[in-house]
Amino acid sequence: MYPRMAVSSSRIQEVMDTPISINPNEDGITETDSKGYLEFDNVTFAYPGETESPVLHNISFKTKPEETIAFVGSTGSGKSSLVNLIPRFFDVTLGRILVDGVDVRDYNLKALRRKIGFIPQKALLFTGTIQENLQYGKADATIPELDQATEVAQAKEFIASREEGYATHLAEGASNLSGGQKQRLSIARAVVKTPDIYIFDDSFSALDYKTDAVLRRRLKEVTRNAMVLIVAQRVRTIMDADQIVVLDQGEIVGRGTHAELVESNDIYREIANSQLNNQSLTEGE
Ligand SMILES: Nc1ncnc2c1ncn2[C@@H]1O[C@H](COP(=O)(O)OP(=O)(O)O)[C@@H](O)[C@H]1O
Ligand SMILES: [Mg+2]
Numbered sequence: 216m217y218p219r220m221a222v223s224s225s226r227i228q229e230v231m232d233t234p235i236s237i238n239p240n241e242d243g244i245t246e247t248d249s250k251g252y253l254e255f256d257n258v259t260f261a262y263p264g265e266t267e268s269p270v271l272h273n274i275s276f277k278t279k280p281e282e283t284i285a286f287v288g289s290t291g292s293g294k295s296s297l298v299n300l301i302p303r304f305f306d307v308t309l310g311r312i313l314v315d316g317v318d319v320r321d322y323n324l325k326a327l328r329r330k331i332g333f334i335p336q337k338a339l340l341f342t343g344t345i346q347e348n349l350q351y352g353k354a355d356a357t358i359p360e361l362d363q364a365t366e367v368a369q370a371k372e373f374i375a376s377r378e379e380g381y382a383t384h385l386a387e388g389a390s391n392l393s394g395g396q397k398q399r400l401s402i403a404r405a406v407v408k409t410p411d412i413y414i415f416d417d418s419f420s421a422l423d424y425k426t427d428a429v430l431r432r433r434l435k436e437v438t439r440n441a442m443v444l445i446v447a448q449r450v451r452t453i454m455d456a457d458q459i460v461v462l463d464q465g466e467i468v469g470r471g472t473h474a475e476l477v478e479s480n481d482i483y484r485e486i487a488n489s490q491l492n493n494q495s496l497t498e499g500e
Contacts (some may be wrong), residue, residue, distance in 0.1 A: 251280025285453035288462035332405030352408030368403035
């Protein structure tokens with residue numbers, strides 16, 4: 216035990232001593248006048264230490280308030296990397312990202328992240344009760360608020376079916392929940408926070424089609440006044456977005472509505488064709 220402990224503790228010390236590469240900018244901007252604007256202005260991004268091979272190239276797009284924008288593309292096309300730049304999990308290499316007209320690096324980092332409800336590809340739940348997990352984004356959320364959020368996220372039923380309800384203890388990595396249940400809790404947690412910007416990174420993939428459809432319909436009601444970014448593999452999940460961005464190898468290769476892209480974009484049509492039958496391909500028109 217001792218040698219293992221010695222090795223671990225020096226590794227832990229190393230981690231603790233590593234300076235944070237993202238500057239929290241404590242004196243940065245905390246309030247903006249406008250709400251609901253997002254702009255990528257010629258963004259190029261390479262992961263730290265891999266400056267020779269950027270994973271995103273010259274990405275530019277703009278969204279309007281209350282719009283839903285979706286990102287599709289094959290695995291490795293850069294969708295997660297792109298959305299991770301918005302809450303500054305990493306900083307851009309070139310170009311800039313504006314949220315409500317302000318460069319994300321000019322915000323007080325906490326204030327920036329308060330605006331954003333981020334639902335990661337892999338639901339991150341903590342050891343603790345369901346309630347503690349749900350209140351992570353809003354510590355003083357009341358039970359009615361939790362009820363509303365879990366209802367929207369289609370999580371209310373399975374929570375109620377547990378003897379201890381919200382007090383149910385989650386094991387490490389929430390291993391006592393199914394993949395879909397974890398995703399729904401993670402969505403509920405973001406809804407509790409009532410953010411200005413929702414970012415769903417493939418958050419619907421573990422849900423069956425029916426739950427996916429009901430959940431997205433309910434989400435539409437609570438996200439009406441927010442900006443919504445959706446990354447998805449399933450065309451059906453994003454086909455009614457106001458704007459769809461097609462990514463391929465870190466570049467934007469198409470942009471438009473479902474109907475426009477089916478008409479004009481080979482990559483998108485291929486993805487759509489492989490998933491939908493011909494009838495629903497034109498449903499969005
Ligand atoms: N933390 C990381 N460090 C280095 N490279 C990464 C990291 N995360 C992803 N990548 C690389 O970036 C590229 C885009 O990946 P990702 O953004 O995860 O794509 P997607 O979400 O579309 O599947 C891939 O080549 C992937 O290997
Ligand atoms: Mg991804």
